[in-house]
Amino acid sequence: MSAPPVERIAHTAASPEGENSTYVLPDRGLVVDPGPPGASPWKALTEGLKSAGLPVGSVETVVVTHWHADHAGLAPRLAAAADAELVLHRDDAPLVADYAAERERRLDRDARRLREWGVPASTIEGIVDGDAPSPMPDECPVRAVADGESVAGGEAIHTPGHTAGHLAMLADDALLVGDAVLPTYTPNVGGSDTRLGSALETYLNTLDTLSERFGGADPPPQAYPGHGSTVDLPGRIRTIRNHHTERIRDAVAALPDPDDTADPPGRTPWAVAGDLFGGMAGIHAKMGAGEAAAHLAFAADHGFAERVGDAPDRYVRAESDPKAGPDRDGLRFGPL
Structure with a gap:
């Protein structure tokens, strides 16, 4: 198979992660991740579509890799203007299809999770109050x-x-990976979607799936990320795995010994996040707390830490050095 033509539209300074990428496959009438809401991104999108040979009226399918506004924000507008089909995975679809109601549920869920992670009430209030609604329709097909x-x-x-x-999305030899694998930093796990109870385990399983399916392909598919233009899929997966190995080690190192005499014992994800990331506020507080929580939960599930309390969650190091954990081509855990 040969790769279909893939055109990229860059949305500069579109999100905290930097430049967003919209991908256009003119031969399929397909647009992936139209970009963030707003007049300037809409102008960039429509002009980019025209330059790519797929004007708005010729778009047939709009795919959104995930519900975050920097990727989904323009999707309802583009689908309506083009009379095109809007597509998301069924687990993320409600957050766009029923945006207004799901946003309220998400804010409630985020606040509940943040409390579980030990985030102070004033910080939670700032996160929730600072979560401004996107200019998206309350509902859309x-x-x-x-x-x-x-x-x-x-x-x-x-x-x-x-x-x-x-x-x-796999289109012949083109693999559009969204934020699953990014070229210069690791996607957030834990804070980026508080529905996931085992966010890091889930994400590492995704990396396994991508490696097993595409790592041995000759030639491998060209991978197109949600931020940036291209990504070396096998190389970045190895790097990301190593990153999470070190972050788990750092998170466990920040925990007290199992004979901790503090009352209550152990440390919360929020306290550990402070050691990992320093001072945090707003969206960064949610992402940092979620990252720490995801890594501590993984450590507890694999015998490197022990959960000693809940509401909020609290952890100590494991009683004894565990045996080597799962082997994921770089995600190899020995004693911590």
Whole structure:
């Protein structure tokens, strides 16, 4: 198979992560991740579509890799203007299809999770109050798809972890990976979608799936990320795995010994996040607390830490050095 033509539209300074990428496959009438809401991104999108040979009126399918506004913000507007089908994975679809109601549920869920992670009430209040609504319709039609379904002649691949319903798209030899694998930093796990109870485990399983399916391909598919232009899929997966190895080690190192005499014993994810990331506020507080919580939960599940309390969650180091943990081509845990 030969790769279909893939055109990229860059949305400069579109999000805290930097430049967003919209991908256009003119031969399929397909647009992936139209970009953030707003007049300037809409102008960049429509002009980019015209330059790519797929003007708005010719768009047939709009795919959103995940529900975050920097990727989904323009999707309802583009789908309506083009009379095109809007597609998300079924686990993320409600957050766009029923945006207004799901936003309220999300804020309630975020606040509950943050309390579980030990985040102070004043910080939680700032996070919730600072979560401004996106200028998206309260409701819009969405086709919800599952792993393996055909979309615009390509294949939908469920790649959860960053969000519960994160979706990659395979179109011949082009793999559009969204935020599952990024070229210069690691996608947030834990704070980026508070629905996930085992966010890091889920994300590492996604990396395994991508490695097993595409790591040995000759030639490998060209991978297109949600931020930046291209990504070395096998190399970045190895780097990301190593990153999470070190972050788990750092998170466990920040915990007290199991004979901790503090009352209550142990440390919360929020306290550990302070050691890992320093001072945090706003969206960064949610992401930092979620990252720490995800890594501590993984450590507890694999015998490197012990959960000693809840509401909020609290952890200590494991009683004894565990045996080597799961082998994930770089994610190899010996004694911590």
